[in-house]
Amino acid sequence: MTNFSIDRRIRKIPDHLRKIVLNNGFLLFLVFILAFFLRTYKLYSDYLFEGNDAPFFILFAMGLTKSENIIVFLTQILNYQWGIMQPLFLLVNITILNLFKIKFTEYSLTFGTALLGSVGVFLIYKLTSLFRKRAALIASLFVALFTLHVGMSRNVIGSDHVAADLMMVLIISLFYVYCINGKYPWLISILLSAYTLSTGTFLGIYPLIIFIAIVANIKNFRFDGRGFIRVFLNYRVIALPILTLIFLITTYGLSSYLGVKGIGYIGHIFNRASEPGFYLFQLLSYFSANTGKIFAIYLLFGFLYGLKKLLRLEKESIFTVWALIYLLPFAFLVSPEVTVVRGYLGRGTLPLIILASIMTVDLHDYLNSVMRKLYSRMITTCIILLVMSSALANTVNVVFQTDNDTDKFYGSMSINTGTKTAGYFIREIRETRIEPEIIFTDLGIEAMRYYAGNSVIGEKNAAAQEKVNFFRLNKERIDYVIISAKNIPYFQEALNGFYESAQIYSKEKHILSIYSKNKQDSEKLETEKVDRLFDDKYGNLYSIRLNIFGQLLDDPKYEVMINKAKSIPIIGYAFKDAWQTW
Numbered sequence: 001m002t003n004f005s006i007d008r009r010i011r012k013i014p015d016h017l018r019k020i021v022l023n024n025g026f027l028l029f030l031v032f033i034l035a036f037f038l039r040t041y042k043l044y045s046d047y048l049f050e051g052n053d054a055p056f057f058i059l060f061a062m063g064l065t066k067s068e069n070i071i072v073f074l075t076q077i078l079n080y081q082w083g084i085m086q087p088l089f090l091l092v093n094i095t096i097l098n099l100f101k102i103k104f105t106e107y108s109l110t111f112g113t114a115l116l117g118s119v120g121v122f123l124i125y126k127l128t129s130l131f132r133k134r135a136a137l138i139a140s141l142f143v144a145l146f147t148l149h150v151g152m153s154r155n156v157i158g159s160d161h162v163a164a165d166l167m168m169v170l171i172i173s174l175f176y177v178y179c180i181n182g183k184y185p186w187l188i189s190i191l192l193s194a195y196t197l198s199t200g201t202f203l204g205i206y207p208l209i210i211f212i213a214i215v216a217n218i219k220n221f222r223f224d225g226r227g228f229i230r231v232f233l234n235y236r237v238i239a240l241p242i243l244t245l246i247f248l249i250t251t252y253g254l255s256s257y258l259g260v261k262g263i264g265y266i267g268h269i270f271n272r273a274s275e276p277g278f279y280l281f282q283l284l285s286y287f288s289a290n291t292g293k294i295f296a297i298y299l300l301f302g303f304l305y306g307l308k309k310l311l312r313l314e315k316e317s318i319f320t321v322w323a324l325i326y327l328l329p330f331a332f333l334v335s336p337e338v339t340v341v342r343g344y345l346g347r348g349t350l351p352l353i354i355l356a357s358i359m360t361v362d363l364h365d366y367l368n369s370v371m372r373k374l375y376s377r378m379i380t381t382c383i384i385l386l387v388m389s390s391a392l393a394n395t396v397n398v399v400f401q402t403d404n405d406t407d408k409f410y411g412s413m414s415i416n417t418g419t420k421t422a423g424y425f426i427r428e429i430r431e432t433r434i435e436p437e438i439i440f441t442d443l444g445i446e447a448m449r450y451y452a453g454n455s456v457i458g459e460k461n462a463a464a465q466e467k468v469n470f471f472r473l474n475k476e477r478i479d480y481v482i483i484s485a486k487n488i489p490y491f492q493e494a495l496n497g498f499y500e501s502a503q504i505y506s507k508e509k510h511i512l513s514i515y516s517k518n519k520q521d522s523e524k525l526e527t528e529k530v531d532r533l534f535d536d537k538y539g540n541l542y543s544i545r546l547n548i549f550g551q552l553l554d555d556p557k558y559e560v561m562i563n564k565a566k567s568i569p570i571i572g573y574a575f576k577d578a579w580q581t582w
Contacts, residue, residue, distance in 0.1 A: 035144035039114035039153040117153025139357035145391035148346040185236035193240040204325035292394030302356025319351035418504040418512040421530040481515040
């Protein structure tokens with residue numbers, strides 16, 4: 001009776017409206033709107049480029065386009081030439097901004113990432129529909145809500161983390177199209193090469209595509225059966241990727257010749273995977289915290305479903321192998337202490353989302369065969385709503401949380417860093433203007449060192465004491481010091497000759513102190529008040545990091561670096577040119 005009543009109500013809806021509401025394209029558009037909203041909501045409100053890689057990205061963009069006059073800490077451009085960072089999509093982003101004469105701000109640089117992440121729902125839909133069309137909408141919905149994907153889409157570094165994921169989706173889907181009708185080999189080759197050279201990518205894409213070709217050849221899933229060699233080893237597919245691999249190998253060889261460890265993409269990977277162990281439980285805890293417990297359980301069931309498909313070597317097993325390739329290293333080879341695991345989990349989670357969505361459709365079909373369709377629909381709908389609610393709640397809690405004492409998640413608005421207030425104080429409240437200004441700050445610097453030859457050419461806070469030592473060497477040239485409250489005890493002795501000019505508070509919590517060579521009474525500044533003054537004068541989309549934050553780079557070590565690098569003339573000139581540019 002209930003089923004009849006529901007059907008009767010549906011029939012009362014005008015045909016054209018019913019077709020629109022039940023149309024997959026319309027529903028997919030709504031999913032895109034949801035994804036776009038989550039990735040752009042208050043994107044500009046309190047987000048500054050803090051952390052490790054994000055400052056590198058923005059400084060690289062500024063240096064490449066010469067759009068700002070700024071003294072750059074550690075000359076990241078030198079490090080870039082060694083091949084650790086290849087911010088492909090950042091380059092695309094800043095090219096577009098330059099083309100339309102759009103100023104670099106947190107908002108403008110991050111909006112492109114948010115848009116790219118939102119478009120991902122269409123690509124996931126397309127890829128899933130190649131295997132199970134009815135599961136495609138479910139998969140795209142869960143990707144739209146997926147905490148890690150939302151967070152990485154709200155951060156400038158996500159331009160390449162998220163874009164790399166989407167690039168992989170494109171490669172796989174286009175590879176299928178190529179297997180089916182023999183088209184687009186050069187496009188696949190270009191995409192695979194671009195992915196290889198993108199920031200932070202993992203070369204597991206190669207064994208994954210080999211597995212796809214093998215499965216296609218063995219099972220002949222709607223393919224023309226041309227065989228593994230003709231499908232995968234076609235020169236039009238592998239020509240460019242081989243050249244990119246030669247570049248990576250050559251970079252590693254040259255850096256090894258100069259006595260460098262961990263420089264170059266391959267060396268970077270080898271250094272990361274230098275602590276084999278059993279990290280599975282730590283991986284699961286990260287996984288649960290960054291997806292939501294119910295969503296995590298749902299994805300684990302999807303993984304078990306994928307293992308079943310793998311044992312039978314069915315076409316869905318491709319997603320199982322994809323997940324294993326991208327997640328197993330973090331379970332056994334890469335300690336969570338070595339890298340930010342949650343920044344990479346998304347790559348292995350996307351195929352799990354697709355597997356779980358296909359599993360849901362298969363479960364619905366099974367329930368249809370053993371009970372009334374109404375009941376099977378209710379059960380399936382409840383499962384989807386439960387998982388969707390878990391994913392959304394976790395995203396709201398993790399990405400959009402505002403607790404001042406919690407760690408900052410990628411793209412979240414978790415803590416006011418005080419940099420706007422510091423910038424306003426130095427610009428407007430200071431007693432004298434010293435030109436040119438050199439500002440030393442410990443903000444946004446994490447553990448990393450840069451080498452050329454056997455010489456350290458730059459440090460990123462391997463320890464607080466190293467920052468202090470770096471400050472001591474250059475303190476005579478420094479005009480202002482901005483130190484986070486937690487590091488003030490380390491700097492107390494070194495700050496002799498500097499006087500505290502201001503203490504910055506956020507929600508009654510001391511977060512920064514400003515020191516200068518001018519003796520004056522220290523002021524207490526509250527970010528809630530001063531930030532508004534900054535916004536009124538400079539615009540709420542403009543970061544002080546783009547305008548006044550300069551950090552030190554002159555050091556005799558750079559001359560040593562250049563001399564050692566001249567053992568290979570091309571590299572020597574590259575370093576020299578980059579040094580003169582900065």
